[in-house]
Amino acid sequence: xKITKEILQETQQRIKPFVHRxxxxxxxxxxxxxxxxxxxxxxxxxxxxxxxxxxATNAILQLSETEREFGVATHSSGNFAQALALAAKxxxxxxxxxxxxxxxxxxxxxxxxxxxxxxxxxxxxxxxxTTLNDIVNKTGAIxxxxxxxxxxxxxxxxxxxxxxxxxxxxxxxxTPVGGGGLLAGTAMAAHHFSPKTKVIAGEPMGADDAWxxxxxxxxxxxxxxxTIADGLLTSLGDKTFxxxxxxxxxxxxxxxxxxxxxxxxxxxxxxxxxxPSSAVALAALLKEKKKYKGQKIGIILSGGNVELSKLPx
Amino acid sequence: xKITKEILQETQQRIKPFVHRxxxxxxxxxxxxxxxxxxxxxxxxxxxxxxxxxxATNAILQLSETEREFGVATHSSGNFAQALALAAKxxxxxxxxxxxxxxxxxxxxxxxxxxxxxxxxxxxxxxxxTTLNDIVNKTGAIxxxxxxxxxxxxxxxxxxxxxxxxxxxxxxxxTPVGGGGLLAGTAMAAHHFSPKTKVIAGEPMGADDAWxxxxxxxxxxxxxxxTIADGLLTSLGDKTFxxxxxxxxxxxxxxxxxxxxxxxxxxxxxxxxxxPSSAVALAALLKEKKKYKGQKIGIILSGGNVELSKLPx
Numbered sequence: 001x002k003i004t005k006e007i008l009q010e011t012q013q014r015i016k017p018f019v020h021r022x023x024x025x026x027x028x029x030x031x032x033x034x035x036x037x038x039x040x041x042x043x044x045x046x047x048x049x050x051x052x053x054x055x056a057t058n059a060i061l062q063l064s065e066t067e068r069e070f071g072v073a074t075h076s077s078g079n080f081a082q083a084l085a086l087a088a089k090x091x092x093x094x095x096x097x098x099x100x101x102x103x104x105x106x107x108x109x110x111x112x113x114x115x116x117x118x119x120x121x122x123x124x125x126x127x128x129x130t131t132l133n134d135i136v137n138k139t140g141a142i143x144x145x146x147x148x149x150x151x152x153x154x155x156x157x158x159x160x161x162x163x164x165x166x167x168x169x170x171x172x173x174x175t176p177v178g179g180g181g182l183l184a185g186t187a188m189a190a191h192h193f194s195p196k197t198k199v200i201a202g203e204p205m206g207a208d209d210a211w212x213x214x215x216x217x218x219x220x221x222x223x224x225x226x227t228i229a230d231g232l233l234t235s236l237g238d239k240t241f242x243x244x245x246x247x248x249x250x251x252x253x254x255x256x257x258x259x260x261x262x263x264x265x266x267x268x269x270x271x272x273x274x275x276p277s278s279a280v281a282l283a284a285l286l287k288e289k290k291k292y293k294g295q296k297i298g299i300i301l302s303g304g305n306v307e308l309s310k311l312p313x
Numbered sequence: 314x315k316i317t318k319e320i321l322q323e324t325q326q327r328i329k330p331f332v333h334r335x336x337x338x339x340x341x342x343x344x345x346x347x348x349x350x351x352x353x354x355x356x357x358x359x360x361x362x363x364x365x366x367x368x369a370t371n372a373i374l375q376l377s378e379t380e381r382e383f384g385v386a387t388h389s390s391g392n393f394a395q396a397l398a399l400a401a402k403x404x405x406x407x408x409x410x411x412x413x414x415x416x417x418x419x420x421x422x423x424x425x426x427x428x429x430x431x432x433x434x435x436x437x438x439x440x441x442x443t444t445l446n447d448i449v450n451k452t453g454a455i456x457x458x459x460x461x462x463x464x465x466x467x468x469x470x471x472x473x474x475x476x477x478x479x480x481x482x483x484x485x486x487x488t489p490v491g492g493g494g495l496l497a498g499t500a501m502a503a504h505h506f507s508p509k510t511k512v513i514a515g516e517p518m519g520a521d522d523a524w525x526x527x528x529x530x531x532x533x534x535x536x537x538x539x540t541i542a543d544g545l546l547t548s549l550g551d552k553t554f555x556x557x558x559x560x561x562x563x564x565x566x567x568x569x570x571x572x573x574x575x576x577x578x579x580x581x582x583x584x585x586x587x588x589p590s591s592a593v594a595l596a597a598l599l600k601e602k603k604k605y606k607g608q609k610i611g612i613i614l615s616g617g618n619v620e621l622s623k624l625p626x
Binding site: 023044 | 336
């Protein structure tokens with residue numbers, strides 16, 4: 001086992017000074033609707049607005065002195081770009097972020113706002129990788145993968161550790177699944193600190209590569225994903241998949257309208273701004289609520305970065 | 314003095330089992346923008362989504378046994394309607410709410426959802442009052458005013474009491490002002506429990522009756538208010554005005570675009586859903602931020618009930 005109990009405990013201590021211990025919230029009304037007792041871990045309140053801050057911080061804090069001088073680099077148009085920029089800034093090191101030229105201006109601005117160096121490329125995966133390689137070769141920056149990296153996975157697992165510390169009798173924890181960093185980290189946290197707690201993921205029907213991968217027993221790459229949950233478009237990786245295969249109970253697929261309905265419920269009833277990807281976990285629980293009736297469930301609200309001018313309501 | 318320290322302490326004990334002690338949140342980024350250290354009291358997380366629950370609960374809990382049998386009545390198309398319905402339901406008594414027929418369906422549904430009896434009338438103030446009188450005469454229900462009522466004012470003051478309990482060195486507390494229940498309650502709480510803390514209100518320029526009333530030294534009724542802050546359309550009352558006149562430091566008027574910008578800041582940076590009325594207090598502070606530079610300020614985020622299909626973004 002690569003990710004031990006001790007590694008997770010060290011991770012939690014390492015990143016503690018640089019991330020928020022986010023609150024856990026409940027809604028009586030949503031509990032009534034679900035017939036389930038739900039504890040929402042609010043990573044939308046995390047620094048830069050998503051759990052990704054945990055993994056980015058953990059990876060950056062383990063760079064050597066020499067590596068720190070060269071800085072870090074990644075390609076991302078999502079929350080990991082902002083997380084890496086902010087986590088690097090807090091450690092006084094440089095972050096290079098390759099972003100497709102068609103990424104929303106607001107996201108580029110956010111990365112720059114956190115002090116990141118944005119390098120634009122044409123919007124193809126090939127161009128992203130080539131541009132990233134160029135940057136790494138030119139600057140010596142250390143490439144950090146948004147999810148397929150043990151240190152990143154370990155960092156993401158600390159959200160579930162905090163949830164388990166406050167609620168040690170959860171029947172299950174639900175997360176969304178995209179590349180699998182949060183899901184794998186959560187699965188390892190439950191495995192070590194609350195082995196009776198099942199770990200379950202919600203995934204959009206239109207981007208169901210993780211569900212397909214579990215069915216087939218090997219990684220099925222995500223092609224042409226179609227979903228409002230823009231944090232869940234990526235494929236599993238060779239580090240996240242084996243953990244998920246071994247430790248995740250089930251992946252529940254949800255329709256777009258179920259995602260939007262769950263998002264609306266969280267916005268209207270909890271007064272919390274969460275991004276569509278976050279709502280996927282609640283949508284999955286609501287879809288299978290009969291199965292979890294009367295149980296005590298944790299849900300990780302992964303983030304709250306949405307464009308207010310593009311809401312689905 | 315009608316509202317004594319002891320009355321406020323009794324009020325807090327009385328309503329405690331029936332309302333949430335809401336969290337207090339901060340945003341480093343908003344602090345940097347304002348140049349001020351701000352503590353937001355999150356009444357958007359209060360039961361039914363607004364501070365009004367406090368005042369309604371306090372008034373209902375002081376009904377006599379006989380009065381309880383007849384129930385309570387009010388006319389409102391806003392948060393007090395929902396607050397009265399829910400507070401009454403929790404005490405097992407009946408609530409009659411007169412609402413204009415053109416009130417949003419979602420608000421009527423919310424009142425009914427909390428078990429309230431909705432009586433529709435044509436949308437004029439006269440019809441509202443006549444219909445309410447009919448209901449009161451027919452049922453014997455006790456009329457509760459949404460803000461011009463000492464027990465309601467005392468209940469609203471408990472939000473500031475909780476804020477002061479956790480931060481006893483605030484230089485000022487900002488609230489929005491509509492009918493003045495929250496502002497008067499906050500002013501009395503500060504007066505008794507933190508006399509050095511100034512109390513200041515934000516008010517929309519297009520509904521500035523409270524500002525005008527302070528200028529003139531007498532109540533200037535609100536006529537034809539024009540603002541997105543739909544909780545602040547009412548006039549001060551003969552119970553709220555004298556308290557505000559004596560104990561409120563200043564009323565700061567803000568433009569619609571300042572309200573929307575402040576609302577957007579809270580949504581985007583704090584991931585909190587607040588209604589436009591709540592943003593008025595932050596907008597006022599931002600407008601006068603030079604004056605409060607380096608100070609420690611409390612802001613009461615009054616509520617989070619917005620129609621998601623009608624956002625100003």
